[in-house]
Amino acid sequence: MTPVDRPLRVTWLGHGAERTGPPIYLLRILEGLRDRSDIEPSVVLLEGGPLLAAFESLAPTTVVEGPPLTATRRAAASVLSRTGADRRAQQLVAGSRSPTDRQRPPPDVVVVNTAGSIRALDALAAAPTHLITHVHELATGLDYWLDPAWRRRVLDESQELWVVADAVGEHLVSQYGVDPARLRIHRGVLPSDALSPPDPAVRTGRRADLGVGPDDVLVGASGTLDWRKAPDLFLEAAVRATALARATLHFAWAGGDPASQWGRWLTQQAAAVGLADRIHLVPEQDRPDRWFGALDLFLLPSREDAYPLVCLEAAAAGVPIVTFRSGGAPELLVDGGGVAVDHPDVEALAAAVASLADDRADRIRQGAAARVAAQRHTIAQAIPPLVADLHRVATT
Numbered sequence: 566m567t568p569v570d571r572p573l574r575v576t577w578l579g580h581g582a583e584r585t586g587p588p589i590y591l592l593r594i595l596e597g598l599r600d601r602s603d604i605e606p607s608v609v610l611l612e613g614g615p616l617l618a619a620f621e622s623l624a625p626t627t628v629v630e631g632p633p634l635t636a637t638r639r640a641a642a643s644v645l646s647r648t649g650a651d652r653r654a655q656q657l658v659a660g661s662r663s664p665t666d667r668q669r670p671p672p673d674v675v676v677v678n679t680a681g682s683i684r685a686l687d688a689l690a691a692a693p694t695h696l697i698t699h700v701h702e703l704a705t706g707l708d709y710w711l712d713p714a715w716r717r718r719v720l721d722e723s724q725e726l727w728v729v730a731d732a733v734g735e736h737l738v739s740q741y742g743v744d745p746a747r748l749r750i751h752r753g754v755l756p757s758d759a760l761s762p763p764d765p766a767v768r769t770g771r772r773a774d775l776g777v778g779p780d781d782v783l784v785g786a787s788g789t790l791d792w793r794k795a796p797d798l799f800l801e802a803a804v805r806a807t808a809l810a811r812a813t814l815h816f817a818w819a820g821g822d823p824a825s826q827w828g829r830w831l832t833q834q835a836a837a838v839g840l841a842d843r844i845h846l847v848p849e850q851d852r853p854d855r856w857f858g859a860l861d862l863f864l865l866p867s868r869e870d871a872y873p874l875v876c877l878e879a880a881a882a883g884v885p886i887v888t889f890r891s892g893g894a895p896e897l898l899v900d901g902g903g904v905a906v907d908h909p910d911v912e913a914l915a916a917a918v919a920s921l922a923d924d925r926a927d928r929i930r931q932g933a934a935a936r937v938a939a940q941r942h943t944i945a946q947a948i949p950p951l952v953a954d955l956h957r958v959a960t961t
Contacts, residue, residue: 572605573959576672576693578685582614582628584820584849585789586753586874587679587701590729592616593754595623597948604952607672611685625669629688673959676727680719681711695958699727699751703736703869703892705793724958727751730872730893749954753874754947755939756854759881763858771859775817775845782812782922785860785884787819787853787875788867790827798866798911800831804838805915810922816840816864819847819856854878861928862887862921863903865894866914872896880939885931887917901934 577595582588591608598604606624610617613628620626675693677683679701686693698719700707707716719726720741727749728734734750737743769779777783784803788794796818803816822828823846835844850856853875857863863879865888872893876886886903888894895905904921906913921928 572603573674573955574605574607574670574672575674575676575955576607576609576689577624577676577678578682579608579610579678580682580685581610581612582616582620583612584615584851587682588614588616588620589874590701590753591678592619592623593756593944594947594951595620596757597754597944598952599623601948601952604955607669609685609688611682611688627688629685674955676955677719677723680707680716683711683715683719686718696723697725697727697955697958698723699729700733700737701729701871703733703871704740705869706871707736708740723747724961725749725954727954729753730896732893732896733871751947751951751954753872753877753942754944755877755881755942756852757944759854759878760936760940760943763855763882767855768859771856775815775847776842777815778813780813782810782814782861783859784814784816784862784864784918784922785819785857785879786816786864786866787850787857788821788873790818790821790825790831793868793870795866795868796821796827796831798868798909798914799864800834800838800844801911802864802866802915802918803835803840803844805912806918806922807840807843809916809919812922814918814922815843815845817845817847817860819853820849821846822849854881857882857884860884862918864914864918865889866911867892867894868908870894877939877942880935881942883932883936885921885928885935887914887921889914897938898935900938901931902938903931903935 577591579588579591595606598606608620608624608626610626610628671691672693674695674697677698680698683698726737726743726747729752734748738745772783786799790796807814823832828846835841857879863884863886865873865876865886868891870892876894876897879886880897880902886898888905889908890905891908898905904917906917
């Protein structure tokens with residue numbers, strides 16, 4: 566039993582402090598806990614990154630010493646795995662880890678923020694009494710990226726498995742035989758001010774910066790340029806939708822590094838198909854949700870995405886979403902807010918983009934529905950059930 570005369574000590578384990586979905590999600594949870602007296606949070610990260618100062622401002626944060634799992638090392642591990650060198654790939658992502666501060670009182674509950682972050686478990690001074698893994702991954706992350714030994718620890722040692730989408734829970738049950746009674750759902754969370762009205766002047770300025778006219782339709786995407794996020798399908802959809810739509814379409818990808826392999830490929834291919842002036846790579850945004858206010862549509866071409874925060878943020882900006890039924894994003898759209906098509910039907914994806922591009926009234930209706938859906942994902946709504954689950958786990 567956990568003492569009731571002190572706050573519950575909860576340590577979150579994360580893979581890093583980069584600007585990707587799971588670290589941003591965790592920061593928003595920590596923000597929601599800041600003014601609570603019943604939870605004492607701390608964080609252990611396998612890597613640092615641009616968001617490290619934000620973590621440190623919200624909770625005591627330790628970055629585990631050892632070789633960082635940088636994007637370069639991830640890519641190298643991917644190549645090794647794809648060529649059959651699985652043992653070397655595992656060595657590359659494992660590295661050596663040093664224990665965290667042994668003087669800190671042990672946590673009552675440890676929450677692993679993504680299954681892949683289970684690798685930080687051995688950096689704790691002692692095995693946790695209560696362990697929760699919050700799974701943000703689907704097949705690619707669980708079946709392919711995660712070493713089988715670590716995956717087994719996730720499945721065997723976690724008292725509960727939290728999931729960000731029903732699709733994740735269904736995968737755990739069907740692929741690994743997880744008892745549904747062990748699952749709890751905790752979806753993505755928006756910034757505290759995400760639902761404030763967008764500034765029309767900012768919208769106009771950002772569109773003008775890209776050469777997008779007031780009557781043009783700007784279709785956005787966001788995230789790291791990699792195979793899972795599918796910039797190749799983004800380009801194919803752009804080509805097809807441009808041919809189908811009466812409106813003038815522009816496509817912008819935020820967070821895509823033009824110097825990366827995929828960035829160079831996308832730039833070259835856009836020029837090859839005559840869309841060099843219609844496809845734009847936008848730098849990584851400190852506040853992507855503010856940038857989304859410049860869009861007319863949000864396109865998620867991912868081959869797989871558990872419950873992408875970018876869709877939540879676009880929805881909060883009143884932007885309808887077009888995506889595949891290949892992850893958790895369609896769960897956001899159950900009451901409207903966009904269109905989901907079968908994966909990998911790029912022709913249907915492009916047709917949905919073109920249809921919404923040519924029907925402004927429908928875009929407005931779908932955007933309003935998306936904004937209503939986003940209102941279910943505020944910090945204020947997310948924190949109470951999460952805290953209740955932490956206390957329940959700590960006393961069982």
